[in-house]
Amino acid sequence: MANQWGQKAEELEISNKVAGLGLNKKIEKPEDDSPDTANPAEASLLMKIIRQGLVESKQDIEIQRKDPNSPLYSVKTFEALHLKPNLLKGVYAMGFNAPSKIQETALPTLLADPPQNMIAQSQSGTGKTAAFVLAMLSRVDPTKNYPQVLCLSPTYELAIQTGEVAARMAKFCPEIKLKYAVRGEELPKGTKIIDHILIGTPGKMLDWALKFAMFDLTKIKVFVLDEADVMIDRQGHRDQCVRIHKCIPSTCQMMFFSATYNSAVMEFAEIIVTNPIIIRLLREEESLDNIKQYFVKCKSPEDKYRAICNIYGVITIGQAIIFCHTRKTASWLSEKMSRDGHSVAVLSGELTVEQRIAVLDRFRGGLEKVLITTNVLSRGIDIEQVTLVVNFDMPMDLNRKADCETYLHRIGRTGRFGKAGIAINLIESPQDMEICLDIESHFGKKIKLLDIEDAEEIEKIGA
Numbered sequence: 001m002a003n004q005w006g007q008k009a010e011e012l013e014i015s016n017k018v019a020g021l022g023l024n025k026k027i028e029k030p031e032d033d034s035p036d037t038a039n040p041a042e043a044s045l046l047m048k049i050i051r052q053g054l055v056e057s058k059q060d061i062e063i064q065r066k067d068p069n070s071p072l073y074s075v076k077t078f079e080a081l082h083l084k085p086n087l088l089k090g091v092y093a094m095g096f097n098a099p100s101k102i103q104e105t106a107l108p109t110l111l112a113d114p115p116q117n118m119i120a121q122s123q124s125g126t127g128k129t130a131a132f133v134l135a136m137l138s139r140v141d142p143t144k145n146y147p148q149v150l151c152l153s154p155t156y157e158l159a160i161q162t163g164e165v166a167a168r169m170a171k172f173c174p175e176i177k178l179k180y181a182v183r184g185e186e187l188p189k190g191t192k193i194i195d196h197i198l199i200g201t202p203g204k205m206l207d208w209a210l211k212f213a214m215f216d217l218t219k220i221k222v223f224v225l226d227e228a229d230v231m232i233d234r235q236g237h238r239d240q241c242v243r244i245h246k247c248i249p250s251t252c253q254m255m256f257f258s259a260t261y262n263s264a265v266m267e268f269a270e271i272i273v274t275n276p277i278i279i280r281l282l283r284e285e286e287s288l289d290n291i292k293q294y295f296v297k298c299k300s301p302e303d304k305y306r307a308i309c310n311i312y313g314v315i316t317i318g319q320a321i322i323f324c325h326t327r328k329t330a331s332w333l334s335e336k337m338s339r340d341g342h343s344v345a346v347l348s349g350e351l352t353v354e355q356r357i358a359v360l361d362r363f364r365g366g367l368e369k370v371l372i373t374t375n376v377l378s379r380g381i382d383i384e385q386v387t388l389v390v391n392f393d394m395p396m397d398l399n400r401k402a403d404c405e406t407y408l409h410r411i412g413r414t415g416r417f418g419k420a421g422i423a424i425n426l427i428e429s430p431q432d433m434e435i436c437l438d439i440e441s442h443f444g445k446k447i448k449l450l451d452i453e454d455a456e457e458i459e460k461i462g463a
């Protein structure tokens with residue numbers, strides 16, 4: 001198995017994908033014994049870059065609101081969309097054989113005439129970007145040399161990612177011109193932009209449109225808001241989007257995409273998108289089925305460390321992820337484990353996005369057996385060969401109560417990776433025990449006591 005993964009990682013060379021993306025800026029965090037977390041833009045970018053393909057879903061599309069005057073229909077093939085031949089060629093050249101779940105329903109609406117507004121929500125990796133990029137490219141009239149399509153992304157890096165998808169899809173449509181409106185892109189004063197599609201961040205887009213009048217917002221016919229949930233998390237972006245939105249014509253088609261669904265996102269969506277069709281693909285939930293859960297009583301961090309070593313000494317483990325609360329603990333633990341001859345990798349908040357990708361890349365390739373991390377990586381790395389997850393520190397919220405959601409994301413598996421796994425919770429304080437009990441009752445799944453001195457018992461858990 002490890003070999004297969006090694007090969008896969010080599011083929012993918014994930015880290016190469018980010019070379020030149022300018023991600024190597026240092027991420028500042030105040031002190032390293034505060035809880036370590038990732039911001040949503042970084043987390044989203046990381047997921048995009050390390051993802052190995054489409055996230056399939058067994059869930060059905062939920063249509064939350066539709067236009068009573070035009071029936072919603074879905075397609076099972078890209079041909080059924082009657083795309084321009086060269087665009088279809090581009091789609092196939094990307095290796096897409098059939099539309100994904102969200103694309104089946106979103107694309108006919110996004111391409112419909114007259115244009116319809118849409119709010120679409122589905123988990124990261126389900127094909128949203130590909131859907132709206134296809135719609136953007138389809139709507140361009142290449143005979144008119146001015147911007148017709150705007151796509152707003154929350155950060156420079158995310159905008160570049162979207163632009164790269166557009167460039168690949170439009171490979172056989174050289175007449176369609178695309179420009180990035182992001183930091184570093186400077187245009188001489190008085191420039192009139194002649195590109196058809198602008199992809200960028202709200203601040204730069206506002207500058208080009210309003211401050212320098214380099215293009216005319218009233219001529220925009222498609223307005224895409226990508227990663228809306230990440231967008232509103234960034235200060236000022238929300239207002240900038242609203243300012244841009246105010247200047248575009250009411251006939252402009254609005255497309256609004258988000259991975260999460262909560263009241264803040266919906267409130268924002270309702271401001272931007274009038275009379276939308278709203279579709280949603282429910283997330284494929286992680287579950288604790290097939291996971292054997294244990295807790296080990298420890299007296300100190302040293303004792304926790306010994307527990308890990310004892311487990312390692314007895315059972316053969318594919319790969320393991322160990323979660324710590326702070327960067328300080330993560331680095332302490334990794335030093336100790338390395339000193340004792342374990343090959344460990346550390347992924348925490350002080351690393352740049354580029355470094356994080358490199359660490360994950362190596363780990364997926366099986367170059368290290370143990371990954372020590374913090375809540376920077378609480379969700380979504382479905383690494384199949386990880387058989388053991390250790391909570392060196394129990395997941396807790398700001399009130400120091402059990403954070404059951406994080407627990408599930410750390411330990412749980414989706415149906416796709418439904419293989420058996422082992423979860424071990426290291427319990428040092430009465431508070432840890434309380435958290436463990438709360439988690440147990442929250443999920444209604446037993447977390448068994450494990451005696452770390454009893455080799456026979458440990459052996460059993462690995463069976």
Ligand SMILES: Nc1ncnc2c1ncn2[C@@H]1O[C@H](COP(=O)(O)OP(=O)(O)OP(=O)(O)O)[C@@H](O)[C@H]1O
Pocket residue numbers: 044047048051052053054055095096097098099100103122123124125126127128129130131259
């Ligand atoms: N119809 C398809 N068939 C096969 N692969 C696809 C299809 N649509 C998208 N993909 C691939 O699946 C992966 C995820 O797609 P995409 O980036 O569009 O998802 P997303 O929902 O926009 O994710 P995120 O929210 O992280 O941006 C990409 O690697 C993309 O190339």
